[in-house]
Amino acid sequence: MTPRVLLPWSDVAVPAGLEAACYDGTGTPPGLDGVEFYVLPYDSGPQPPELIARMPSLKAVQSLSAGVDSLRPLIPAGVTLANGRGLHDLSVAEHTLALILAAQRNLPRWFRQQRTGSWDREHTRSLADERVLLVGYGSIGQAIERYLLAGEADVVRVASTPRAGVHGVDELADLLPGASIVVLILPDTPATRGLIGAPELAALPDGALVVNVGRGTAIDTAALTKEVSDGRLRAALDVVDPEPLPPEHPLWQLPGSIITPHVAGGSDSFYPRAKRLVEQQLERFARGEPLLNVVR
Amino acid sequence: MTPRVLLPWSDVAVPAGLEAACYDGTGTPPGLDGVEFYVLPYDSGPQPPELIARMPSLKAVQSLSAGVDSLRPLIPAGVTLANGRGLHDLSVAEHTLALILAAQRNLPRWFRQQRTGSWDREHTRSLADERVLLVGYGSIGQAIERYLLAGEADVVRVASTPRAGVHGVDELADLLPGASIVVLILPDTPATRGLIGAPELAALPDGALVVNVGRGTAIDTAALTKEVSDGRLRAALDVVDPEPLPPEHPLWQLPGSIITPHVAGGSDSFYPRAKRLVEQQLERFARGEPLLNVVR
The missing domain is CATH 3.40.50 (Rossmann fold)
Structure with a gap:
């Protein structure tokens, strides 16, 4: 045969x-x-x-x-x-940029205004000059970095194995206070589960944006929900824990929260x-x- | 003094x-x-x-x-x-990428679903491999191009003065049928007013995305509204003609239309x-x- x-x-x-x-x-x-x-x-x-x-x-x-x-x-x-x-590298990188720029340039506000035809304007945050922590520096992280460098962001690389030009995850506590955007691109492993918990989130400066396009388990969802609910941090998430996020979960409706249903890779x-x-x-x-x- | x-x-x-x-x-x-x-x-x-x-x-x-x-x-x-x-170059370039990626990666759908907590998923368009016509190749166009190249889009440059590597606007009729995304970055001058009218829009392939971050007068708004209303073209506009766009204008509410209130430069x-x-x-x-x- x-x-x-x-x-x-x-x-x-x-x-x-x-x-x-x-x-x-x-x-x-x-x-x-x-x-x-x-x-x-x-x-x-x-x-x-x-x-x-x-x-x-x-x-x-x-x-x-x-x-x-x-x-x-x-x-x-x-x-x-x-x-x-x-x-999926480039697809995930595109979606990551879409999430970051949507959050920085206030797309949720403009889309909301579109429903009523409002021309109300406001100055927004930017990506240029922002310090972006890329946590997970494999091929997807590198594809995201190419986008970020084109936009003149200040990229800081973090990976499980430190090497030349790449910090180790054990340095996160020192790096988080200086970052205004953190992007997580981590697989679900025992080492990554809960990596970003309440203490790590507390180390971020006011107004910082937490982006997750890896696996939802890297973040303590309850701790993140608390910080976003307090208006202290913002979130843009393509992956969450649990997945799907239950319709009644408060994270869906918080003003500083953007959620897409795990679609970064599918384009x-x-x-x-x-x-x-x-x-x-x-x-x-x-x-x-x-x-x-x-x-x- | x-x-x-x-x-x-x-x-x-x-x-x-x-x-x-x-x-x-x-x-x-x-x-x-x-x-x-x-x-x-x-x-x-x-x-x-x-x-x-x-x-x-x-x-x-x-x-x-x-x-x-x-x-x-x-x-x-x-x-x-x-x-x-x-x-404003980088600010406009960022917002342009935000508009393109929002349209290609279906952000309006995900934001709509967020209101009901829906995890409904769908494969989306992408930016990678798409042919993007950059009409207006000054410093803003170049800043946009750096982003697009990082995303592995296929960039075609067009400007009023043709030069090495840059087509002239008189070649637009030949270029439009091959483009899936057109980005306009043109000032308001007698030469640019109405440059993209019904015939130019008709030359674009089905599903193409028209992006405007220059001045609204470059596009015949009524002709664009017709194409988007027919579901044949999509639009992502930071500038329109007239500005502000009246609240009752149909372009606000069309499914394939994204409008932001002239905020690309203000970040x-x-x-x-x-x-x-x-x-x-x-x-x-x-x-x-x-x-x-x-x-x-």
């Missing part, structure tokens, strides 16, 4: 010797016999990962997400797992990059070469 | 030999006798310019705006007029830059040297 690959799109180039089937995560999946390479549809709920158990010939699973922690337990021994590292910039990666992986798979982005 | 300078702030360095008074545009101005150098408060209505006629010793007027057309008729013969070229990034310019000008004035940014 010809080795089969199961892909979320029908418009990618498939090398000779492989037979492609399409499954975008909706409806009934095609037959799974002979599927050796499975590209999981992006962000489509629990059903696609559950199919893995029904693929007796499976050799490799390609996720299009950077984080694959929830997937690992589902991958049988001997099956390779590759992630989507880098595919058009993703698809061309994702398809290029899948085509490269299929070439490698067909030639028996090691895959890129292997995490297990 | 010691030559006097009238400034909108009290915290700028004033050279020896000049006596400073402060007038921020509100309340009763100080005595105007002996005022030789007048820095107009930024964006503060008609009263400050009207004072010019009451300054018998006036030698120079410093505006903090880039556009000084409305001021020219008020400047007596023999008085130098200098403008605020460059002071904190302005003040440090404005004060640095004023200090340089006072030094030059005290030494009898030519001022910077002289427009008349």
Whole structure:
């Protein structure tokens, strides 16, 4: 039987010797016999990962997400797992800038005024010259930094492993009082959980903006809600803890709070990059070469 | 009598030999006798310019705006007029990015959902890979371009005077069909008025975004309203024609329309830059040297 690959799109180039089937995560999946390479549809709920158990010939699973922690337990021994590292960097960076600029340039106020046709004007904060703490300095942090430097912000880099030009997270207590904007781009790990709690928030100057585009668990939500409710800090969050944030949670309605429903990674910039990666992986798979982005 | 300078702030360095008074545009101005150098408060209505006629010793007027057309008729013969070229570049560039990213990343939807605490998600457009026509390639256009390049957009430059790497406005008809985002950064002149009318808008592809941060008169408002109302084009405007846009104007309430009340230039990034310019000008004035940014 010809080795089969199961892909979320029908418009990618498939090398000779492989037979492609399409499954975008909706409806009934095609037959799974002979599927050796499975590209999981992006962000489509629990059903696609559950199919893995029904693929007796499976050799490799390609996720299009950077984080694959929830997937690992589902991958049988001997099956390779590759992630989507880098595919979402620019999408997340764009959304991060959208959140920062929306907060600094008062977009919630202008959108509110638009509903009544009000031309009422006000001077706003800016991004230029602001000191921005980038906490998490991987490829997404670097994509955000390119935007921030174009806007003449003063960027301070922080990462779990300190290195030349990058502070360690253990220096956060010293860095927070000097920052007017803090951007968190951290995965959910035991080390990052609750990293920004009440003492860290208290260390920020009045009016500072807390931005989270990594995982919600990095911030103590109750402590942040208290500070924003007091009008002392502002927040712009694409990720929260818990997720979804319950409709009755006070953080939704606070004046200094902007919340988007974990959409930073999901934009058009993703698809061309994702398809290029899948085509490269299929070439490698067909030639028996090691895959890129292997995490297990 | 010691030559006097009238400034909108009290915290700028004033050279020896000049006596400073402060007038921020509100309340009763100080005595105007002996005022030789007048820095107009930024964006503060008609009263400050009207004072010019009451300054018998006036030698120079410093505006903090880039556009000084409305001021020219008020400047007596023999008085130098200098403008605020460059002071607002970064502020306008930031706001332009805020408008573009808000439109591409669906911020109006997320802000609307925030009112009901809804976690409903949707894939959005992006800025990366989009072809952005920058119409007006002065210092503001260049500041916007730095942001766009950081975001891996495909920038096409257009200006009234074509030069290496910059198309002329006479090429617009050929360029519009290939652009998904058009950014207008044009002054109000006979040549720019109505530059983007019904035929130019019709040349844009479906779903394209029209951004205006220059002057509202560059666009035929009725034609744009028609295209946005039809759902064919989207708009993100900081300037409109007329201004203020009347509360009952349909453009306010159309789903594909974002309007901010001419606030792109008015943010904190302005003040440090404005004060640095004023200090340089006072030094030059005290030494009898030519001022910077002289427009008349």
